[in-house]
Amino acid sequence: MGAAPILPGFHPDPSICRVGDDFYLINSSFEYFPGVPIFTSRDLRTWRQIGNVLDRESQLNVSPGLSGAGKGIYAPTIRFHDGRFWMTTTNITDVAKGHLIVHAQDPSGPWSDPVYTTDAIGWDPDLSWDEDGNCHLAWADPRGGIAHALVNPLTGQLLSETELIWRGTGLSSPEGPHLFRKNGWWYLLVAEGGTGPGHAVTIGRARTVTGPYEAHPDGPILTHRSTSHPVQNTGHADLVELRDGTWAMVYLGVRPRGEFPRFHVNGRETFLCGVDWSNEWPVIIPDRYPEPQTTTSFIDDFTEPELHPRWISPGVPPGSFCRSNGNGGLALDPGRRAEDREAKRLLAVRAQDAQWQVTVDAPAGDLALILRIDDSHWAGVERRSDVLSARAVIGPLDQTLASATGIPPTAPLALRTRGNPQQHGVRTGPDRVELGYIADNFHVLATIDGRYLSTEVAGGFTGRVIGLEALDGPARVERFEYLADATDPSAGS
Numbered sequence: 351m352g353a354a355p356i357l358p359g360f361h362p363d364p365s366i367c368r369v370g371d372d373f374y375l376i377n378s379s380f381e382y383f384p385g386v387p388i389f390t391s392r393d394l395r396t397w398r399q400i401g402n403v404l405d406r407e408s409q410l411n412v413s414p415g416l417s418g419a420g421k422g423i424y425a426p427t428i429r430f431h432d433g434r435f436w437m438t439t440t441n442i443t444d445v446a447k448g449h450l451i452v453h454a455q456d457p458s459g460p461w462s463d464p465v466y467t468t469d470a471i472g473w474d475p476d477l478s479w480d481e482d483g484n485c486h487l488a489w490a491d492p493r494g495g496i497a498h499a500l501v502n503p504l505t506g507q508l509l510s511e512t513e514l515i516w517r518g519t520g521l522s523s524p525e526g527p528h529l530f531r532k533n534g535w536w537y538l539l540v541a542e543g544g545t546g547p548g549h550a551v552t553i554g555r556a557r558t559v560t561g562p563y564e565a566h567p568d569g570p571i572l573t574h575r576s577t578s579h580p581v582q583n584t585g586h587a588d589l590v591e592l593r594d595g596t597w598a599m600v601y602l603g604v605r606p607r608g609e610f611p612r613f614h615v616n617g618r619e620t621f622l623c624g625v626d627w628s629n630e631w632p633v634i635i636p637d638r639y640p641e642p643q644t645t646t647s648f649i650d651d652f653t654e655p656e657l658h659p660r661w662i663s664p665g666v667p668p669g670s671f672c673r674s675n676g677n678g679g680l681a682l683d684p685g686r687r688a689e690d691r692e693a694k695r696l697l698a699v700r701a702q703d704a705q706w707q708v709t710v711d712a713p714a715g716d717l718a719l720i721l722r723i724d725d726s727h728w729a730g731v732e733r734r735s736d737v738l739s740a741r742a743v744i745g746p747l748d749q750t751l752a753s754a755t756g757i758p759p760t761a762p763l764a765l766r767t768r769g770n771p772q773q774h775g776v777r778t779g780p781d782r783v784e785l786g787y788i789a790d791n792f793h794v795l796a797t798i799d800g801r802y803l804s805t806e807v808a809g810g811f812t813g814r815v816i817g818l819e820a821l822d823g824p825a826r827v828e829r830f831e832y833l834a835d836a837t838d839p840s841a842g843s
Contacts, residue, residue, distance in 0.1 A: 682827065783800050
């Protein structure tokens with residue numbers, strides 16, 4: 351099975367649907383605003399982001415700071431039914447409201463304001479329809495298993511009693527359900543084993559939607575646990591039928607690097623495999639599709655009046671604090687105080703590669719350029735007047751690693767990551783993070799071990815993002831460049 355994701359970087363919990371020749375895929379987004387990025391493709395391998403489903407404050411309630419980390423939007427589902435796109439998900443910040451459901455005529459938006467399934471409490475909801483047009487809601491229930499009820503998707507009102515329909519195959523944490531019908535069977539695709547090294551995709555089938563469900567006789571249909579495969583933690587999948595009658599599956603995985611216990615840094619990513627059917631059960635075909643050749647490098651000079659949908663912010667809408675005049679450049683309102691640790695108004699993009707370099711031209715105002723997992727795990731370069739400082743925050747530790755004076759504001763701030771050559775018996779992290787600036791070439795102020803900015807250290811469900819924030823007063827950004835670097839000495843480790 352290939353080691354290259356179709357959506358690299360922090361793109362977990364994929365859900366997919368097809369309309370004609372076009373595929374649409376969404377991911378969970380947790381505490382970041384806007385929520386639920388949406389992509390489209392014709393070949394399943396090359397994807398283009400067309401927006402974010404939850405892009406208004408009336409749709410999405412998230413909060414900044416450590417209190418908001420790990421909350422927000424959990425695993426969503428996208429479906430197309432009766433000429434309309436539907437998306438359901440759980441906002442853990444508002445979990446007591448139940449799951450939210452939105453719909454749209456155009457997948458690029460606008461999407462409706464949400465309705466809530468007040469009497470269905472849990473996470474990872476799914477929508478499906480039967481031959482009579484009844485809408486079925488399934489979700490991971492706190493009692494341990496998959497619950498079900500009929501629902502009116504336009505109002506969120508449940509139309510039947512809730513009941514547990516399957517407790518999974520016996521592994522921990524059955525969640526991420528997707529219900530679908532095929533050849534007289536109802537299939538229930540589930541993630542089990544927890545979203546870590548034991549993660550797996552399991553499936554059951556029944557003649558009626560409420561069961562009883564029998565599990566696939568060969569156990570998980572996909573897992574990489576206890577193997578040396580470069581992609582680990584594989585699970586949380588969704589199935590799609592192609593126009594030619596063949597099937598495919600998207601799922602999440604991580605690419606850990608470094609020495610034991612190994613570390614993944616860019617979050618849970620989206621991968622692709624083929625599916626055949628045998629005896630009315632799905633069979634995974636790992637290498638049906640060629641490795642995707644994803645282009646991740648980009649330059650943004652902010653000449654468009656609206657931000658590209660790739661830009662996100664923890665806990666606050668990006669449009670509430672940054673503006674482009676359409677002629678180039680981006681104005682940032684004052685963010686955190688320079689001495690503070692928690693981001694207040696951070697504009698960020700997902701890191702997507704094993705090695706990359708970011709340079710930022712910001713000729714006006716004090717500014718921070720940081721690499722972040724959360725507000726207790728970040729490192730970056732901060733400019734205050736003509737002083738540049740490399741700073742790292744790891745848990746309770748907050749340290750200035752190095753400083754340089756007399757650096758003009760025309761000198762771009764810069765971050766980059768470098769892989770560690772794998773040497774048996776040498777304890778290494780996944781990469782090295784270099785903090786610096788550009789003056790003809792890259793000047794390194796300080797280097798830190800990338801394991802301190804990994805999920806294995808920080809915890810949580812997200813991945814690294816690269817962010818900009820004005821310090822104390824306003825700032826102006828003229829250019830942001832993200833450059834992928836394929837010359838990674840740890841590739842294939």
